[in-house]
Amino acid sequence: xxxxxxxxxxxxxxxxxxxxxxxxxxxxxxxxxxxxxxxxxxxxxxxxxxxxxxxxxxxxxxxxxxxxxxxxxxxxxxxxxxxxxxxxxxxxxxxxxxxxxxxxxxxxxxxxxxxxxxxxxxxxxxxxxxxxxxxxxxxxxxxxxxxxxxxxxxxxxxxxxxxxx
Numbered sequence: 001x002x003x004x005x006x007x008x009x010x011x012x013x014x015x016x017x018x019x020x021x022x023x024x025x026x027x028x029x030x031x032x033x034x035x036x037x038x039x040x041x042x043x044x045x046x047x048x049x050x051x052x053x054x055x056x057x058x059x060x061x062x063x064x065x066x067x068x069x070x071x072x073x074x075x076x077x078x079x080x081x082x083x084x085x086x087x088x089x090x091x092x093x094x095x096x097x098x099x100x101x102x103x104x105x106x107x108x109x110x111x112x113x114x115x116x117x118x119x120x121x122x123x124x125x126x127x128x129x130x131x132x133x134x135x136x137x138x139x140x141x142x143x144x145x146x147x148x149x150x151x152x153x154x155x156x157x158x159x160x161x162x163x164x165x
Contacts, residue, residue: 005109008126013101015133019140020097022158023050024090026147032085034150046146047084049139052077054096056135060128061103064116104129 027035027046035046044052055077063070076082084092112126123131148155 002109005112008112009104009107012104012129012133016097016101016104016136019133019136020093023093023140023143025156025158026144027086027089027093029151029154029156030086030147034147035086035089036083037146037150038080039146039149041080044078044142045082046143047089048078048082049143050084050089050092050096051082053136053139054092056132057096057100060118060132061100064118064128065103065114065125100132 030046035050038045038048052074055072055074059070059072059074062068063072107125112124112129114125115122116125116128117123118128118131144158
């Protein structure tokens with residue numbers, strides 16, 4: 001394996017692990033009701049976001065890269081009836097990011113250049129992984145924002161040990 005591929009894979013895994021860590025640190029500050037709270041019916045709860053990330057990993061990694069059947073119901077991920085316990089959310093995060101990181105770790109040089117079609121566009125596996133990481137980072141921001149809204153001055157920042165401003 002080339003050094004460049006090792007660096008690329010290492011960076012993807014590092015960013016995934018950071019998103020996982022910060023998401024878990026944020027929701028560990030909340031209870032079941034809080035991770036299922038929505039500002040209004042048009043907004044997502046943290047539980048919806050966790051289920052959505054799992055659905056995205058299923059579709060892009062399991063189905064798109066590993067060849068398993070695509071059984072994703074994207075609309076259901078945002079349903080008002082989605083409810084997770086804190087423990088269920090943490091387990092889903094761990095399972096999702098384990099799958100993502102293990103898949104990245106096991107890729108060969110050639111695998112990164114393999115192509116798949118996403119939303120009618122032909123892209124490389126590297127493109128898919130890079131987009132997944134960016135997508136999950138966006139949802140991490142939403143999780144952090146909701147946690148901070150709910151906890152106010154009790155929120156403990158996940159990026160630095162001091163209070164977030």
